Amino acid sequence: MEIVCLDLEGVLLPEIWICFAERTGIAELRLTTRDVANYDELMKKRLAILKENRLGLREIEQVISGMNPLEGARDFLERLKTQFQVLVLSDTYYEFAAPLMVKLGSPTLFCHTLEVADDGTIVNYRLRQQDSKKMAVRALHDLNFRVVAVGDSYNDTNMLSEADAGILFRAPENVVEQFPRFPHTQTYEELRDRIQESAERIREGAPN
């Protein structure tokens, strides 16, 4: 049986931090790992900015509730779920993603958690595990599933490599060039076709 593992931001949702920065007008929150290479440093900086601006979990949820999934994402997902088992693998945090997941029909999401104080202040972040997307694909393999993985960025390529088939969706040029073995798709229709093709290929290749 095949399971389709989808990255979240860039595949089904807009980039949450960037969207959040735009809506709150706090430009500094646009920082990504391209600007601050060390993830821990980046997250600590983000949490400090949130605190400075008195943005606790409730305020953040309110801003995020105003965002929407990418156009066509919900229909794509609804249809995909009738053909395959689907898991969403992401490095975001449940607390951030929650209001948007509801708009996607609440698919099963594996990601990380935030540590929130009683007054709503976000105190810290907790990664469930390192390289969590790749580890999830490995766990699915141990359960004898075959995996088609879909991602949009450099940090998805470990997951794509670990899967039986990897597909890029609206990826930046440099990722597409560096990983020519992953087909690159631009629309949900193309993506659906590629997933279907990959699943059939995997099925033929592996008799169990």
Add this chain to the structure above:
Amino acid sequence: MEIVCLDLEGVLLPEIWICFAERTGIAELRLTTRDVANYDELMKKRLAILKENRLGLREIEQVISGMNPLEGARDFLERLKTQFQVLVLSDTYYEFAAPLMVKLGSPTLFCHTLEVADDGTIVNYRLRQQDSKKMAVRALHDLNFRVVAVGDSYNDTNMLSEADAGILFRAPENVVEQFPRFPHTQTYEELRDRIQESAERIREGAPN
């Protein structure tokens, strides 16, 4: 983070084989592991009966399309998915469950597959792995999730024991008596409360 693992038949759906036997009027298909202890023997027998009655996948799907989830199951599941990540773990087959899963909103299902010939005849069954529900809980533990598991029958008790918290739902008397450590629930409301309680208890007990 907590994941809730739900058994399918008896928790969200009626027993598919029994319902199928009733709707087709083929009483022999009511046989369960209580009548034929060896699962392989039982499945071979079932497949032979289907073949004798010229019931291929299409006919089976048609019958199953007429069935419905347990009353209240969809609402229960929809609400649960907004509070927790949910996986459905079952020993049924994707091909049987498919029409009913759509009626449940297509939650992610881990189960087994049938081998179907081009003419629709069901040729064989393929277990994804032995003790698959328990193995899935173990894999989730490896991914640092904490697990609340819900089941209704003897074959769920391995999964319930492997989980951080196990809950019985509408279980037969002998299972309830043999496993007094698992709370027994009768309604979806009770079940929801118990899941909530268990998740809170687990969270307090384990700081990560």
